[in-house]
Structures are given as C-alpha cells and as structure tokens.
Amino acid sequence: MLTAANIAKAYGATRANDDVSFEVASGEIVGLVGENGAGKSTLLSILAGFIRPDAGALAVDGRAVAFASPADSLAAGIGLVHQHLSLVPTFTVREQLELAGWSSTALPETLANDFRGNEIIEQLSMGRRQRVEIARALIVEPRVLLLDEPTSILAPSEVGALFGSLRRLRESGIAIVIVTHKLREVMAMADRIVVMANGRTNGAFARADGEWAPDTGGEILRRMFAWDEDGLPPDGAASETTVADQAMGPPVLRVSGLNAPAGDGSRQLQGVEFDLASGCIHAIAGIAGQGQAELAEAIAGYGACDGRISLDGLDLQPLSAVNRAAHGVALLVDDRLGEAAIGSFSLAENLVLKRPRKAGLGRNGFFRRHLVTSHAQSLIDAWDIEPTDPNARLGSLSGGNMQRVLAAREIEREPRVLIALNPVQGLDVQTADLLWRRLRQLCNQGATVLVFTSDLDEAMAHGDRCAAIFDGRVSPFLEPTSADRRAFAAMMVNGW
C-alpha cells in the first residue's frame, strides 16, 4: 500500500533518518517504536508531506509519489492524526467536520452512534475529541492513516476504545501506522512492529498465528536502545560509568509520599519517594512528559502538592518558591526562552532576573548598574560565554551559550540541591561537557544534583545513582551498572 525506500534526512550533522525503509499493507496495523530522537517523527513527517527527504523514494500502491506539501500527501490518500489534535475548540462537531469537507446531513458512520453533532469540541473529553479528529481524517477516505502518539493524551480508560475503533478501521481495509514509545500498548494493538534507533530501522517483528514470539518485548527493547547481545550499548558508553569514589554523604533532600493532581495539561504525581545524598549526581531517566517538569516544580515550590519535602531536615512544604530558593533549592528548566529567560533582555539583566538576587547589586531599591555589569562580566568569563558583552540581547545567543548563562545563574548561588531538566539536550559537546563538570564540582562541595533526562545512556554515564520516571511515579534509585540497563529501559517504556 505505502512504501518508503531508503529514506534519508539530515539536519546539519544529525542524521535524523538514515537509509530507512518502511512499508505498510492494506488492513494492517503497524507500530513504529523508538526512544526520543530515534527518527520516527521525522519519518512520519516525511510520509505526511511536512518535510521532504534528502534521498529515497515513496510509493503508494506501487506508483512513485513525491510530496511537496501535506496537501499532496492527503491527495495521495494518507491521513494524519496529530498528537495534540488540531480541532477548532469553539466549533461544534458538525461544524468541525464541515470545515474539513463533510457535506452529508448525517454524521460519519464512526461517530453516528455516540454523537449528536451539536457538541462543542472544547467541552468533549480528550478521547471523544480524538474520535472526532480521526473521523475528520477519514472524510477524504484515506488509504493510510498515520497516528502520532495517539494514546499520549488519553486517560487509561479511553485507550481501549481507541484500539477498538482502530481495529474496525483495519477491517475496512485501511492501513494504519501508530507511532509510539509505549511498548505495552503497541504490542497489544499492532500486527507488526518496526523498531527505529539512531535514525535507522533496527528490526521488525510480526505476530505468528496472532501471537508474538516469546521475549519479543525484550528483543524490541534491545533494538530500541541499539544494544548488543549482552545488553551493552555499541559505543561502549557504559565504560564511562563511574560511581563516585567518596562515600555517599548524608541525605540533603528527602521527598516522601509526594502526590499532585493532574492539572491543565500536567501529569499526575503518584507517591514519589526518594532521598538525595550529598555529593552525588542523581539522574532520573524517562520518556518526555512523564511528570518530570511537574516533580521539579513541586520540589522548587511552584505548584501545590501533598507529601513531605525536606532540605537538610528543614520542612520545605510551608515555604514559598522564593524562600525555598533562599534555602538553597535551584531549578534549571529546559524551556530557555519560554520560561527561564527573556530574549529581549540583556545578558546582564537575565543574570539578575531571578529572585532571590545576589546581595549588594542594588541599593535602596535601585540597581547599581556598574555592579550588575561587572557581575555579569565575571560570570561570562568564568563560563566562557560568547558574546562577551554583558549588554548583548540574550535572544541573540546560541543555545549552548544561553544554557551557560542560565546554568551560571543557578550554580553561582551555591545551591544545596540543583534540579536540572534535560540540561544538555540539543547542546554542543563543549557546553555539555562543561555543564557536567560544573555539576560534578557542585557535588564535590557537598551539594546534591538531580538531573532529569530522556537519554538513558547519558543518565547512566553521568549519574552516580539512577532511577526511571514513568507516568508520574519514580522508581527506586540504583547505582548504575551495565546489567541494570535493560531494567531501566524496561521501566522507562513500561513502568514497573
């Protein structure tokens, strides 16, 4: 039905897709799995016509096609259901369908039994919105339906209904591709599973007589993380894993029974419990969106939560965010221009943006400008930041230099605990290296560091103790040894 042969797509030096071949047949559900950055979104974008491949060929029903836009892809019979849905919130279901070209007075068959047509989109549950989105994608009678992380927005009870409706679509002869990182769900659903790792397809699995071969799950995991037979990564990154020489210090931060309700787009935290020892880097590995930001914000005091959080024996729960910061809680977030900094402000201004500010930079409510500038200058020198002008607009800096500014701002305060969300994601090697060294220095001064990352190898290479986060829960911390790799990978993808 749909075949992609030898697809390649590079972004700079990064090969997002490298000689990828993929096909899906009529009446088949194919699961496309891989960890973050494996290249499955790139492949999906190519199939849906959002981006053009550098090399390779696409064919529908054996006829070669080339997509210059999503409209071309749609015209060739490929429909896409977006991860975060793309409906007009204030429209009724019927208006939404009419916008997409539905002209009949009756609703589409897939909706007719459960919808009246006059429901407002934004008043529907996520599961029902997704059904509308799928029905909309079916209006043009596509031959192939692509679904990007379809279960990520659904409540657990809604997942079964989605699977039911996808099975019915399969009976009607539509080819279905599900992109996901949730192994358990895709194994329940798919007829065939294609694994991607590092921009390449790394194995395909099919049911025999409707059943998966024994240990298919373990094998898929091994392929997802591109390990050899012993469970070691191919580049030998495991050998870098070092447990800190010094004895593990006393706990600095203690968290127990931490619960937080799911908010508007935020994930629920469920009984999070751990102690962070002084002198250690603690790494929590997890697929994106498992509650990392929510947990970090709960500890730093930005959101309300139940449970106990104490720093050096001091109960943090009654304290505001700024008081927690004054007692030594620092938070380095990953949305640099959206949340951590202001692009239109200067480097020096961003360095004094965050409360509590360094004493002595102001007097009687006014900044002493020469001190603010020299303060910025000293951090620029210490962190080797380009450009060296403290008055440069932060928005003009490269990602690596921006992260140096933000990390400098947190570490300069000599925190007792530094919480960092994906601190080196997407950064140049020098900055990443510098950052890990500075985090290690901070630990050596007796502080503790908690790093959230979606890269398991990175977590195991730099963390003295590692844990996984899945669906708002955090696994116990373990000292990383290569033998734990499979266990961690399984926990990241399936929970425990």
Added chain:
Amino acid sequence: MKSHLAGRVSEASVGREHPASRLAPPLESLLALGCTFVISGLVLLFTGHDPVDAFGELITRTLFRTSGLQEVVVRAVPLLLAGLAVLVAAEAGLWNIGVDGQVLVGAMAAAVAGSWLDAGGRPLLWSVAIGIGALGGVAWMAVPALLRMRWGINEIVTTIMFNYLAISLTAWLVKGPFRDDSLVTPQTPMILRELRFASLGDTRIHVGIFLALALWLGIAVWLRRSVAGFELRAVGASPRAARHAMIPVAAVVLVALLASGALAGIAGANDVLSTKGTFQAEWNPEYGLSAFALVFLARRNVYALLPAALFLGVLAYGADVMPRAADIPPAFFSLFEGILLMVFAVLHWRPWSRWTGRSE
C-alpha cells in the same frame, strides 16, 4: 516527538520573536508620521482643502508664533501625563483603555477638593488637590485592577466599560451634590484664580509643566533603573519567565494598573488646577486616544514620550485654531491620530515587520 511535525511553525515563530530590527525606532516613527501626513493629506484633498496650505498653516500657527508655542506646551502637559499612564501599564504588558474615565474622576476629585480648600495657600491646595486627583484615578482603576489580578479578567474590556460609568457618575455629581447653585451652568465651585497653578512670567505656560516633567523623569528612572521597574518590565516581556524568576506577578500587575490610574487622575487634576478651575458638566477632554497615539509614536520609549507629547500638543492646538484659520473641522485631528495608530498597526503586520523592524 512532535518537533519535526511542528518544525515549520516553530521556526517561523522563533523568527518572529527575534526579528532583525532593520529600522531604528525613531526612523520607524518618522516613517509612520510621513505615511500619516500623506493619507490625511489625501483626506483633506478629497474634502476640498489644499493639504500643503493646511499643514503649512498648522505649522505656522503652532510653531512659529509665541502664543502658538505656549498653547502647544500647555496642551502637551496633560497629554504627557496621560501618555505616562498608558506607558506604565504597557510596560507591564497591560492596556489601560480607561484613561478617559480616570481623567474625569481625577478631575472631579481635584475640583471638589480644590474648591473646599481656600485657606492655607497655594502649595497646600496644589499638593492636596493633586493627591486627591491621583486617588480619584486610582479609585477608578481599582475594580478593573482587582478583577485582572484576581481572576485574570481582561483589563481592556473593564477599563472601557468604566469610561462610560465615569461619564455618568461625574455628570450626576456635577449636576447634583457638587453643583455650585449660584451659577446657571452646572459646574463645581470655581477655584479662585490666584489659587490655581501659577503662570510662568506672562506666558500661558503654568507650573503644571514642572509636575509633568518631574513625573516623566521620575518614572523614566524608576522604570529603567529601579528593581521594581525592572520586575515590571519583566512581567510585561514574559509573564512566564517572571513567574519562574519568582517575581510576584499579580502584585506587579496591581501596582502597574493603579499607578496608571493615578497618573491619569493627575492629568485630570492638572486641567482643573490650571486652565479650567472647575469641573463643568459635559466636559471630557478624551485624552485616551491621544495617549495611545503618543505611546506608539514614542515606540514605548519613555524618553521619547516628551517630543511625542509636544507633537500631539501641536495637533491638539491645531484642532482649536484650524477651524477658524483654514475651515478644517476639529475632528480632522482625531482622524489624524486614528490614522497614525492604524499606520503603526500596518507597519507591524507580520509579513512586513521583517523589513520595517520589530513586531509587537
């Protein structure tokens, strides 16, 4: 996961957040002014006037005569104060469309306070009446500010609504409780001429100019140098970043809106204490639109507010003299300001902002 699918959109929006500013703000303002002169000149042409003659007459009468210059300065004073009111809110990312109402309530409060205080001399009367005028503006902003702070209710809508309430309230007050019954026209008791703002020498310019200049400089320094002003600008630039930086966003919003109301109230007090001496029924200077034109013309630069206020002073005085001098109706000058605002809106239309500079 969605990064590649969203790739096109996010690249474009990053470009919008940090456009290369190819046109400096002063040049952009001059370009906007040029376009406005051309468009409004066409309006003059189509209504049977010679635009070159008309604008020439305007410039001669306002800038090349001593009396004209004095009137321009006198009219620029309340405009500068109203512009500061809009600017303080705008720097915090808020739009105070309620300047008109706050001016009316501030003027009424100052007129009543001034007429009651006839003993104690000028400095006492001035400071009390200005203070009460500021409080009037604050009172008129209090409800929209609290609604915004507590429930995030859009201040644009509420401040507009409060303009109409202010018109009705002051109309009732001046025809009822605070009416000077000895006069035929409804107005508050006159503040004695010798108690009002003193003139400078034998000009029409009065000490209100020092009030406006002092507030202008004070606010400029406060916004640019103080910690609180810095935090206010941070809230305006990025509420999310301000929250992350642990700046008390709600308190900043409250302070910015109340300060904005206070400045508008002082603009109203200035009019009562200088030229008018009373609050007359049906009086409504409608500084709000001009204040917005002012802030746009100054490209939100607090220092540029002063020359921009003088320019709008030219237009305001033009609206007074041009009907007789060249048969051009006063409404033309409101039209001019309206066109100016629209030109700025068009200049900041996104596909063009690439060439014209910053987008809002």
